[in-house]
Amino acid sequence: MTILNITYNGYSADYPLDGDVRLADADVRRIAVEVVRAGGVRGLHVPELPENAFDHFVIDRFDEGARIYIRPKVPFG
Amino acid sequence: MRIVFCGVGAVGSTAAMFCRNLPATLAFVDFDRVESKNLLAQAYTKPSLGKNKAEALKAQLLSFWGVKSEAFGVRVGKDNVEALCAPADLVVDAFDNLASRVVLSDFARAANKPLVHAAISGDGTFGLVRWDERFAPDAEDHAGQATCEGGEHLPMLGALGSALARVIQDFVKDGKRRDVMVSLSSVTTT
Numbered sequence: 001m002t003i004l005n006i007t008y009n010g011y012s013a014d015y016p017l018d019g020d021v022r023l024a025d026a027d028v029r030r031i032a033v034e035v036v037r038a039g040g041v042r043g044l045h046v047p048e049l050p051e052n053a054f055d056h057f058v059i060d061r062f063d064e065g066a067r068i069y070i071r072p073k074v075p076f077g
Numbered sequence: 078m079r080i081v082f083c084g085v086g087a088v089g090s091t092a093a094m095f096c097r098n099l100p101a102t103l104a105f106v107d108f109d110r111v112e113s114k115n116l117l118a119q120a121y122t123k124p125s126l127g128k129n130k131a132e133a134l135k136a137q138l139l140s141f142w143g144v145k146s147e148a149f150g151v152r153v154g155k156d157n158v159e160a161l162c163a164p165a166d167l168v169v170d171a172f173d174n175l176a177s178r179v180v181l182s183d184f185a186r187a188a189n190k191p192l193v194h195a196a197i198s199g200d201g202t203f204g205l206v207r208w209d210e211r212f213a214p215d216a217e218d219h220a221g222q223a224t225c226e227g228g229e230h231l232p233m234l235g236a237l238g239s240a241l242a243r244v245i246q247d248f249v250k251d252g253k254r255r256d257v258m259v260s261l262s263s264v265t266t267t
Contacts, residue, residue, distance in 0.1 A: 007203050007258070010202030011260055012203070012265065062267070069267075071258075073216070074198050074204060075174070075217045075222070076173045076198070077173045
């Protein structure tokens with residue numbers, strides 16, 4: 001199982017993806033928009049989330065792709 | 078053990094305060110000076126206004142808690158990174174720009190030096206602490222992007238600085254290299 005962690009507007013939660021999926025970055029962004037709109041991510045329900053909400057977000061992949069993170073850029077310190 | 082903090086702005090200065098208990102020599106590197114706008118987002122007090130940040134942090138640690146440290150009021154670049162960081166047992170990156178982070182990563186990877194990064198989003202809602210082997214620096218969305226000064230995000234800066242300090246403490250204690258994500262709702266080891 002692949003876990004997609006979505007961070008948006010200061011909140012972060014996991015969303016399990018069925019099967020052994022290999023997702024392109026565009027797929028990750030599209031899925032993130034859909035599940036946040038649908039309320040499928042605990043604590044992250046934004047029905048009117050814009051289509052481009054994650055366009056400038058960073059996608060990190062760890063554990064050989066078993067964990068995927070989509071998060072805001074962090075340029076500052 | 079010697080720990081070199083590169084960049085002691087919002088996150089670096091906060092983390093350094095929480096590292097004052099460590100059995101280590103703390104060294105601070107920052108070319109910038111304390112401005113009034115920094116007082117609500119960084120660990121500096123009013124008497125430090127106008128002083129170099131590294132020197133000010135050194136003075137505050139000594140006067141508040143009697144902790145001795147070292148200060149280098151210079152900008153880190155390719156020409157001096159080895160002199161500043163080679164003596165370190167741990168390098169901490171809390172810079173606020175991609176170019177300086179790359180300088181540190183290039184050095185650390187060539188010298189096999191432990192390096193941990195801390196970074197925060199421009200809107201102050203999300204931050205992370207990540208070891209260099211799993212870190213890629215992010216660029217600003219646009220030059221001159223607004224940062225979290227002014228105090229609105231002070232609790233988040235405290236949480237991220239504290240998380241960074243905890244990661245440093247774990248490394249000093251037993252060499253563990255934990256990554257952490259900090260959001261408004263949680264602090265999560267990843």
